[in-house]
Amino acid sequence: MKIIRVKDYEELSKHAANYIIEKVRKKPNMVLGLATGGTSEGTYQNMINDYKENHTSYKEITTFNLDEYIGLDGINKNSYRFFMDTHLFNHLDIDQTKTFVPRGNAKDPMAECNTYELLIKEHGGIELQLLGIGGNGHIGFNEPGSSFQSRTHLVELTDSTRRANARFFEKLEDVPTLAITMGIATIMESKEILLLASGEAKREAIKRLLEGKVSEDFPASILNKHSNVTIIADEAALSGLS
Numbered sequence: 001m002k003i004i005r006v007k008d009y010e011e012l013s014k015h016a017a018n019y020i021i022e023k024v025r026k027k028p029n030m031v032l033g034l035a036t037g038g039t040s041e042g043t044y045q046n047m048i049n050d051y052k053e054n055h056t057s058y059k060e061i062t063t064f065n066l067d068e069y070i071g072l073d074g075i076n077k078n079s080y081r082f083f084m085d086t087h088l089f090n091h092l093d094i095d096q097t098k099t100f101v102p103r104g105n106a107k108d109p110m111a112e113c114n115t116y117e118l119l120i121k122e123h124g125g126i127e128l129q130l131l132g133i134g135g136n137g138h139i140g141f142n143e144p145g146s147s148f149q150s151r152t153h154l155v156e157l158t159d160s161t162r163r164a165n166a167r168f169f170e171k172l173e174d175v176p177t178l179a180i181t182m183g184i185a186t187i188m189e190s191k192e193i194l195l196l197a198s199g200e201a202k203r204e205a206i207k208r209l210l211e212g213k214v215s216e217d218f219p220a221s222i223l224n225k226h227s228n229v230t231i232i233a234d235e236a237a238l239s240g241l242s
């Protein structure tokens with residue numbers, strides 16, 4: 001794993017955006033895996049700024065998001081589809097029909113999981129997957145205990161994840177209890193992974209990830225077995241390490 005240490009969230013966001021932009025410029029029809037959440041917001045804003053200034057084109061890009069809440073449709077302000085549209089897609093020249101987010105309101109959520117896996121395969125697999133990390137080591141919505149063999153599936157969200165995400169909702173009770181997420185095996189099939197971590201809240205998770213012990217109790221630990229992972233972390237997230 002390669003670690004890029006940056007000063008703070010602002011620097012992390014610029015660095016991560018530049019990392020992605022460079023890949024997109026090199027391969028304008030690449031397949032990108034994307035994440036939602038507070039950590040990725042700044043990265044997306046920097047990608048938008050670059051699009052306005054330098055006109056990096058996303059016309060041929062295909063994207064697959066990691067996850068979506070069950071029960072929320074794409075116009076619900078708390079859905080991850082809405083997050084992606086408003087924080088990124090609506091501001092680029094990307095073809096919306098090539099932006100995939102699991103459909104949280106699908107009539108048959110299990111079938112939606114299988115369809116999502118097939119779509120990823122049909123597009124030749126994910127070339128660069130952007131990841132955040134949960135305080136408990138979750139990646140996507142793969143909570144501690146998730147099988148390393150898992151493919152896109154339905155998950156029950158843990159209390160800690162629901163509490164962490166409640167900041168985006170009016171109240172905790174509004175946070176859905178179920179979600180669709182790419183599985184760990186799905187994530188591990190991406191050719192390359194870029195994981196972002198910012199702030200003290202991620203310190204323990206980053207420390208544990210870098211300890212190198214691989215266990216299903218700590219989902220992100222599987223990344224130690226991937227051959228092409230880059231972590232961009234700020235000083236606060238790395239402060240537990242020498």
Ligand code: F6R
Pocket residue numbers: 034035036037038039040066067131132133134138139140141
């Ligand atoms: C979101 C996702 C999650 C987040 C993680 C960190 O699509 O898959 O795993 O990356 O919960 O979230 P933030 O960035 O809000 O701390």
